[in-house]
Amino acid sequence: MTIKAIQEELIEEFAMFDDWMQRYEYMIDLGKSLPLIDKQNKTDDRVIKGCQSKVWLDAELKGDKMVFSADSDAIITKGIIAILIRTFNNQTPSAILNSNTDFIDQIGLKEHLSATRANGLTSMIKKLKLYATAYQAKLNS
């Protein structure tokens, strides 16, 4: 599936709910399916700053595709990172770098996050793209 198609799928899934309590419940469920980062990889260079909660994010290259794993001490944050990873997992670095994350606004997620969480979300996207840039460079070399 393309990134775009997965994003469309997520927009549809979130549109099924009537209110934000249900959407948060769904996000918490998504958080439970997050591919977890190995304990020994929870190092300072894999931490994302800018959240009240901590987020660790790691990426590997399998063939020409990126595979992400992550964790957080807060469960809603886990849900947010799970949504992002679902769209980017098993995609090439160039597909990730050429994608946008407008679907987050279409879900309405950003406006329903507190300012600190919205900042955290921006930092997560930055870090995901940073990994993609690094692996893109590696593939090109």
Place this chain on the structure above:
Amino acid sequence: MFDVTAIRKDFPILSRKVNGRQLVYLDNAATSQKPQQVIDCIVDYYSSYNANIHRGVHALSQEATDVYEASRKKIQTHFGIAKPHEVIFTSGTTHGINIVANGFASILSTGDEIIVSQLEHHSNIVPWQMLCKTTGAILRVIPMNQEGGLDMDAYQELLCSKTKLVFVNHISNTLGTINPIEFMTQKAHQVGAAILIDGAQSCSHIKPDLAVLDCDFYVTSAHKMCGPTGVGMLYGKEAWLEKLPPFQGGGEMIDQVTFEQTTYAGLPHKFEAGTPNVCGGIAFGAAIDYLNAIGFDAIAKHEEALLDYATKKLLAIDGLKIYGTTKEKTSVISFNIEGIHPYDIGTIVDKLGVAVRTGQHCTQPIMDFFNISGTVRASFAFYNTIEEIDIFVAAVERAKMMLS
């Protein structure tokens, strides 16, 4: 008679909705809401007599000056201060602390000691660290105990002839602990040290009598006690205020200015450089009038009932732990639920209309002491109700169900 239903009608914001639900505002330790009487006072100032003060010959300026100075007298009376010029208008607690810290820079020398408590707000630790850096003075810290109280034995051991200044908050913003400031003041004076008390968290719950307390300095912010943001007060004993150099240079604070030399104006103007927050100062007085009309005894009684009720109901939730359990505390509850991040709880209860604060509350040393990353903090004011606490506790229970 204390009638919470009638009181709530004074606060227009309390009837609004957030996230489609009735707002339950339990973040009063961060800032209080404002009654119509204070809002009207602000509107009236700008509609009827806005002018620059202390410098005009015209009628408006005179009127604004009179009301502003009358407000200073209200503050003086309210806090039990001997002289009106011992009341310095500031932009808030942080500003007041910085005036004192800056003033002590010219008094302290290498080896002198400043004592602060482990319960302090970040905004109150940093100025002292800066002061120690510039003067070579040493910062000592009064440790806290498991209940969230200060260790008074340790305090007395820290006090010595080198101690020049003690700084402590009257009430901890994170835990609600009421510190024994009378005792601490006496002990500080016994070794010849001055004491500065941060009343940011106490002034909305307790009416302090500074004449009896005998502290050397006291600071607070109007916004914590139903007044506007950006205004507060510094009390200092006359002798101290005479001794300390001014903090900022500018208009209002001078007597004679030539390029060779400037002589400073007398108190309080020496510490009030530039055009002050005239409207804020006046509205601060209106807030004090409002609170006194309700009465601090009635406020304390109502808040205590809210605290007791909320504490009991929260403790009935499995895995919930309250931080700050001293007998002497105000209506602040900091808590965590085992295995759940405070940030997650705060997010869910917000969706249910309940405003609480999460995180470190600008008190990292307290978080380090308990070895936690943060807490959920609910803080109640006199306009909160038992029904609101029921809504809050139900929201916490729902959050717990969703998150575990």
